[in-house]
Amino acid sequence: MITLPLETAAHPEQLRRVVIEPLSRVEGHGKVTLLLDEDGHVQQARLHIVEFRAFEKFIQGRPYWEVPVMVQRLCGICPVSHHLAACKALDQVVGATTLTPTAEKIRRLMHYGQILQSHALHFFHLSSPDLLFGFGSDLARRNIVGVAAAYPDVARQGVLLRRYGQEVIRHTAGKRIHGTGSVPGGVNKSLTAAERDELQKDIYQMIAWSRDAVRLVRQLFEQDLETCRSFGTFAARTLSLVRADGAMDLYHGGLRAKHADGGTIFDHVDYGHYWEQISEEVKAWSYMKFPYLRALGHEDGWYRVGPLTRVTRCDFIPTPLADRERREFMAFDDGRAAQSTLGFHWARMIEMLHAAEAIKDLLHDGDLLGTDLMAGGKRQARGVGVIEAPRGTLIHHYRVDESDQVVRANLIVSTTHNNHAMNIAIREVARKYLDGRTLTEGLLNHIEVAVRAFDPCLSCATHAVGRMPLSVQLLEADGSVADALVRG
Numbered sequence: 001m002i003t004l005p006l007e008t009a010a011h012p013e014q015l016r017r018v019v020i021e022p023l024s025r026v027e028g029h030g031k032v033t034l035l036l037d038e039d040g041h042v043q044q045a046r047l048h049i050v051e052f053r054a055f056e057k058f059i060q061g062r063p064y065w066e067v068p069v070m071v072q073r074l075c076g077i078c079p080v081s082h083h084l085a086a087c088k089a090l091d092q093v094v095g096a097t098t099l100t101p102t103a104e105k106i107r108r109l110m111h112y113g114q115i116l117q118s119h120a121l122h123f124f125h126l127s128s129p130d131l132l133f134g135f136g137s138d139l140a141r142r143n144i145v146g147v148a149a150a151y152p153d154v155a156r157q158g159v160l161l162r163r164y165g166q167e168v169i170r171h172t173a174g175k176r177i178h179g180t181g182s183v184p185g186g187v188n189k190s191l192t193a194a195e196r197d198e199l200q201k202d203i204y205q206m207i208a209w210s211r212d213a214v215r216l217v218r219q220l221f222e223q224d225l226e227t228c229r230s231f232g233t234f235a236a237r238t239l240s241l242v243r244a245d246g247a248m249d250l251y252h253g254g255l256r257a258k259h260a261d262g263g264t265i266f267d268h269v270d271y272g273h274y275w276e277q278i279s280e281e282v283k284a285w286s287y288m289k290f291p292y293l294r295a296l297g298h299e300d301g302w303y304r305v306g307p308l309t310r311v312t313r314c315d316f317i318p319t320p321l322a323d324r325e326r327r328e329f330m331a332f333d334d335g336r337a338a339q340s341t342l343g344f345h346w347a348r349m350i351e352m353l354h355a356a357e358a359i360k361d362l363l364h365d366g367d368l369l370g371t372d373l374m375a376g377g378k379r380q381a382r383g384v385g386v387i388e389a390p391r392g393t394l395i396h397h398y399r400v401d402e403s404d405q406v407v408r409a410n411l412i413v414s415t416t417h418n419n420h421a422m423n424i425a426i427r428e429v430a431r432k433y434l435d436g437r438t439l440t441e442g443l444l445n446h447i448e449v450a451v452r453a454f455d456p457c458l459s460c461a462t463h464a465v466g467r468m469p470l471s472v473q474l475l476e477a478d479g480s481v482a483d484a485l486v487r488g
Contacts (some may be wrong), residue, residue, distance in 0.1 A: 015043055016482065018434070020444055032447055034430050041435050045427035047419070047451065063088055064400045065184060071396070071411070072178045075457055077121065077176050080114035080169055081389035083272055084251075085396040085457045090184035092272075093400050102370030103186035108251050110172035110181060111387065113248060116206070117165025118390035119307075120349050122455045123213065124158025128347060131220050132186030136442025143434040152217065157209045161352070164206050168359060171195045182368050186374040195200040203360045207321070210353035214325050217346045221337055229333065230432075232341040232450040234424040235260035237293070237303040238313050239278075239417065241388050244268065246315030250352065250388040256302065257293060258313050265293060271386040274395055280412065288419050293410055302420035304455060305392030307347035312338045319361070341425050344453045383485035389414050391455050415456040425450040439482060455480025 021031030037045040055074055058270055068086040072079035084107055114255040129142040148155035166176040173179025181187055221228045237260055241253035254268035269277055280289040281298050292301030317323040328340050337343050385396045391415030429450040433443055
């Protein structure tokens with residue numbers, strides 16, 4: 001059995017404290033604290049989310065039809081995910097248990113455009129500087145500008161892949177960011193033939209560049225196999241959606257949870273009663289909650305979500321090129337890559353390829369041009385919508401009263417599911433790379449690399465150039481400064 005608890009130091013006032021604040025090249029603001037003993041060994045490592053946004057409270061009292069647009073403001077990077085999860089929940093409120101073919105396919109196209117653009121942004125803009133130049137490389141070079149100078153083709157492909165995904169979103173949602181295309185019960189627009197033809201022109205190039213991205217990550221693994229095996233790696237339980245036949249499905253499915261060894265905890269569970277399987281607890285040192293599987297309890301029930309889980313825990317990917325890459329990923333290095341924290345990046349690019357293939361298939365489906373856009377049925381008071389957002393499983397849960405006002409809302413976002421796992425990755429990296437060493441920016445960046453692997457959306461504001469201000473102090477037990485580092 002794996003536990004890997006989050007340590008609580010017995011006498012924290014007697015330990016030295018390292019604070020990394022804020023984290024850079026992630027979406028949002030957070031900090032990491034490390035407590036070290038007299039010998040410089042890490043006794044505690046924690047990721048703190050220092051923002052309080054209260055979306056679940058100020059949604060209350062609003063008409064339910066406003067919610068799909070409101071909740072997008074959680075995020076400027078993945079607004080489509082919140083938009084669709086909210087609509088899926090409110091479909092149930094308006095009784096639309098089955099959408100029209102046009103509505104479902106327009107939503108799926110919108111969602112795959114979101115997956116494509118978000119994965120491209122994270123890999124090329126936020127993570128590739130670490131992977132291409134090295135975790136401790138020169139800070140002045142370790143950013144997207146440095147990538148553009150040293151690897152212009154890679155940077156250009158990243159920019160154009162993201163732009164294409166945003167164009168898919170614009171045509172389906174009305175605009176690239178915070179669109180309004182999906183509504184409770186369906187969608188408010190389909191594609192025109194001209195819009196479809198415009199997107200068809202470039203999709204095969206997007207597929208080719210996505211395949212190149214998968215090859216690039218594989219090459220990076222081959223160049224430094226030992227680091228890729230061991231960096232922040234630990235065994236974890238997993239949670240994701242899967243289709244009825246076990247295939248990856250990023251838009252809909254049943255909940256599947258697995259033990260670290262692959263054994264089944266539960267499978268194909270109806271997410272409409274997710275609370276029977278998942279509960280949440282709070283801790284005094286973070287505004288982010290800690291979900292856990294009820295059957296295992298709050299100490300042992302933590303788990304991991306996201307691309308690495310989805311790619312390794314589905315039975316197959318329902319597009320041929322991505323499924324072939326999945327099989328090669330699973331076999332690489334006797335399966336070690338599929339268990340490593342840095343394997344998130346490889347899995348993310350496989351998903352980007354899958355999204356491009358899925359977009360291509362949808363663009364050849366005549367239902368995208370249909371005019372039957374809305375469904376309805378018997379009104380209900382409660383709705384739950386679950387979708388696989390770029391960063392992992394996303395849950396929206398609403399209760400609506402007879403006056404059409406939201407009276408309860410609960411959101412469990414992807415990064416929240418990964419909260420415990422990110423803390424453990426930080427601890428493992430800190431113990432390996434920081435124990436007993438003098439602080440340098442490059443060593444501290446190792447901690448940030450561990451966090452970035454999960455592609456966390458802390459509140460969805462990012463400095464992609466990687467020059468966020470950073471002030472770190474290492475304090476002795478008496479409060480005196482033993483070492484300090486300042487940038488920006």
